Amino acid sequence: MKKHNFSVEEVRAQFPALRFKNKDQVFPVYFDGPGGTQMVQGCIDRMLEYIETGMANLHGTFSTSIKTDALLEEAKQAVADLLNCSDKEVAFGQNMTSLAYQVATSLRPLLKKGDEIVVTQLDHRANVDPWIFLAKETGATVKFIPVDREKLTLDLRGLDSIITEKTKMVAIGLSSNLTGTKNEAKHIFERAKKVNAITIADAVHAVPHFSVDFQELQSDILFCSAYKFFGPHLGIAAIKKHLFEALSFPKLQPAPNDIPYKLETGTQNHEAIAGLCGTISFIESLGTGENRRQRLQAGMKVIEAHEDKLMEELQNFLESIPEIDLYRAPKEVIKTPTFAFKIKGIHSRKATEFFAEKYNLCIADGHFYASTMAEVFPVMDTGGWIRIGFAPYNTLEEIEIFKKALKDLLHMNSRE
Structure with missing residues (x-):
């Protein structure tokens, strides 16, 4: 396969937000990718094209309706190639959280009192609370795979006693939106399949950073969000055909009852779906490669290689600063370019305000909805974590700006 030459300058040129200056005429540095990336030009173009050339609802005989029907099919096939699933297994919704609650409601008939649902301490609560809700509705019990406090990975030593014959569902994040840890989801799902449990993958933080394979994971249900990988605010669900067909969703009586449409209640966000096509094209x-799946896999490898360089540079710097408490797995653990840390003696909100006001650095603070982790590592009394997460448009030069900003903050704090 021919190697693609990655140019960060060419990538940055495709993101209009990177060219926008604030009132002080300083370009922003977007280090908040895990909370949502900037939107690529191809996404914007497809959204505007759909809007400007006429919008319509589905299943009409006129041109704009026919165009919209075709658009949805195009988008589902693009997602199928991105995730390695069937286009009939792809459904769209408001966001990952809303889709997860919809799916949780549909799974209710499959559980009863005494059954068990397994989630993790490392996950975003969107892949925890819908299943806790389901357990309360059905009388099932929720069990947590704990986090290893030293390694910042899932502690799998007791996995066989956590996933048992009573286990009916196992929900795992493919990677942590807080620490960047890439979980051993395939290994966990293999154990789940031995007891015939339904496997659920939260790929929201994974899809922006590495190639995801729905089939290889042995995942029955997978969620992701387009706005985390350069696109619009749109939730995506992939559900295995045999399971999808067996599930019943609340819907209007005349609405379609075949897959994947029965999960898509009401009129969808067609302009966002158009944008998603442009995002995947980017x-x-x-x-x-010979086909779109191969090209998408290769494209993700290119993104990984660039982000690995950024990741190494920032990690080496943060580890060299005594005032930094870095919450990160050991080097042998595969991670995304996402860093959670605290600064000794400085409230996290005060730090991010300084970064924003003095250097126009977009860096977030808080628990990032990984709130169980904020209980395991009690951090909220000082504002939670500071999080830096990279996207393919970030550069080594931007990291140098952060280095200067952090040193200035530490110097200022030492004088107070």
């Missing part, structure tokens, strides 16, 4: 353009 990733595809970064790679080479």
Whole structure:
């Protein structure tokens, strides 16, 4: 396969937000990718094209309706190639959280009192609370795979006693939106399949950073969000065909009852779905291959290689600063370019305000909805974590700006 030459300058040129200056005429540095990336030009173009050339609802005989029907099919096939699933297994919704609650409601008939649902301490609560809700509705019990406090990974030593014959569902995040840890989801799902449990993957933080394979994971249900990988605010669900067909969702009586449409209640966000097509085309353009799946996989490899350089640079710097408490797995653990840390003696909100006001650095603070982790590592009394997360448009030069900003903050704090 021909190697694609990655140019961060060419990538940055495709993100209009990177060219926007604030009132002080300083370009922003977007280090908040895990909370949502900037939107690529191809996404914007497809959204505007759909809006400007006429919008319509589905199943009409006129041109704009026919165009919209075709758009949804195009988008589902693009997602199918991105995730390696069938286009009939792809459904759209408001966001990952809303889709998860919808799916949780549909799974209710499959559980009873005494059954068990397994979640993790490392996950975003969107892959925890819908299943806790389901357990309360059905009388099932929730069990947590604990986090290893030293390694910042899931502690799998007791996995066989956590996933048992009573286990009916196992929900795992593919990677942590807080620490960047890439979980051993495939291994956990293999154990789940031995007891015929339904497997659920939260890929929201994974899809922006590495190639996800729905089939290889042995995942029955997978969620992701387009706004985390350069696109619009749109939730995506992939559900295995045999399970999808068996599930019943609340819907209007005349609405379709076949897959994947029965999960898509009401009129969808067609302009966002158009944008999603442009977003996936951007990733595809970064790679080479005989078909779109291959090009998307290669494109993600290119993104990984660039982000690995950024990741190494920032990690080496943060580890060199005595005042930094870095919450990160050991080097041998595969991670995304996402860093959670605290600064000794400085409230996290005060730090991010300084970064924003003095250097126009977009860096977030808080618990990032990984609130169980904020209980395991009690951090909220000083504002939670500071989080830096990279996207393919970030640069080594931007990291140098952060280095200066942090040193200035530490110097200022030492004088107070």
